[in-house]
Each structure stands twice: as C-alpha cells, then as structure tokens.
Amino acid sequence: MKKQYLDLMQFFEGYVWNYRRMNLSVAHNRSMFTKREIDYFANLGEMLGFDAFIEDSKYDKALGRSRPMDLSWWKWDERIDKENYIYLALHLERENQWDKDEETIDKLFAETEPDYIPHNVIGIQNINAEERIQALNSLVVSKNKVQQSNVLMIYRFYDRSYDVERVKAYHFSPDGKEQVKEATCKQDEVGYWFMYFG
Numbered sequence: 001m002k003k004q005y006l007d008l009m010q011f012f013e014g015y016v017w018n019y020r021r022m023n024l025s026v027a028h029n030r031s032m033f034t035k036r037e038i039d040y041f042a043n044l045g046e047m048l049g050f051d052a053f054i055e056d057s058k059y060d061k062a063l064g065r066s067r068p069m070d071l072s073w074w075k076w077d078e079r080i081d082k083e084n085y086i087y088l089a090l091h092l093e094r095e096n097q098w099d100k101d102e103e104t105i106d107k108l109f110a111e112t113e114p115d116y117i118p119h120n121v122i123g124i125q126n127i128n129a130e131e132r133i134q135a136l137n138s139l140v141v142s143k144n145k146v147q148q149s150n151v152l153m154i155y156r157f158y159d160r161s162y163d164v165e166r167v168k169a170y171h172f173s174p175d176g177k178e179q180v181k182e183a184t185c186k187q188d189e190v191g192y193w194f195m196y197f198g
Helices: 007-018 028-048 096-109 129-149
Strands: 051-056 069-075 088-096 120-128 149-159 166-170 177-185 193-197
Touching: 007 028, 007 120, 007 149, 007 166, 007 193, 028 051, 028 069, 028 088, 028 120, 051 088, 088 096, 096 120, 096 129, 120 129, 129 149, 129 166
Parallel strands: 088 120, 120 149
Antiparallel strands: 051 069, 069 088, 149 166, 166 177, 177 193
C-alpha cells in the first residue's frame, strides 16, 4: 500500500497556537505536560477520523518484545478489511528526560512487523541544549532511510540568554527534504504556558 502522508508541519502550527488551551501552569509537573500533549494529539487524531490509542503495543525485533507507543493512530475502513486496521497512520513519542533522546528516536524507528511501520512519525523531546539537535536529526535521517516515514521532530530547550524555552520543529520527508519552524514557549502573567511564533 502506498503510504499516506499527513501535513505534519500544519500539525505543529496547531500545536503552537493551541498550547495555552492545554492549561499547563507552574503548578504542573513534567508528567502532566506529557499527558496533556499526548491527549491533545489523541483528540486531534480522532477528529481526523483515526482510532487513537495511548500506550499501544508495537513489537521491537531488536529487543524481542513489545515496546508501547506513547500514542498511535490507526486507520480503519471496513470496506477494505472488516477485521484489521488498514495501516498505522501515526506513531508519536513524548519525552521529558534529556538522557532518553536517542532512546526515543530508537522507539520511533524500531525494526518491527510490516503492519506496524508508521506512515507518519512525531517525536516531541525536551533536550538540554540546542547544540544537541544536529546529532539527533542525523540519527533520524539515518534511521528513516529504512522506514521511509513522514517525520516531525519537535525539540524544546531552555534559552538562558532570554529566559524562555525555545521550540524547534524539523519536518523530514521520506526523501530527506527538511523544513524548519521555530516558536517560543513562556509563561503568562498568571503562570500558564503558551507558545507563539517569532
């Protein structure tokens, strides 16, 4: 089946513009950020007509066991197959811990069964410094040569010089073309996080 690629950079724009609606404040811990962001994309997938699953299983051949996906979108069409999903439309991973950045990429691009190869991939990661992005993107491009997914990697890091968090999104098409967008994340006057472009 020909892969069905989504406009992932448009998803990033919606994520930025709607970030304040997640109601994340200084009172929330990092686990709550992960939960709300995964829920946001789960709801988006369902609005787009996919079946969304949190902590869905995916077999990893290298480990010889299943590793759960933070979020998956599956496409169902009983006109084509009444018993099975047609394809895995999206695999999303969200990670807060800096030292798990490569592990997150490994999960997104794990060698697996053919029906579990995602058409689209989103990785959202907190990283310790902007300088880390180049190495992570090189790993993404290398692993995607085999998987041939449509990829969006979103990196969030603290910019000490301006006391804000920077958000950089990199879109990689299966043929290796790259597109970049940047946003800023900060707190409003009452302590709630929001994002904006520019």
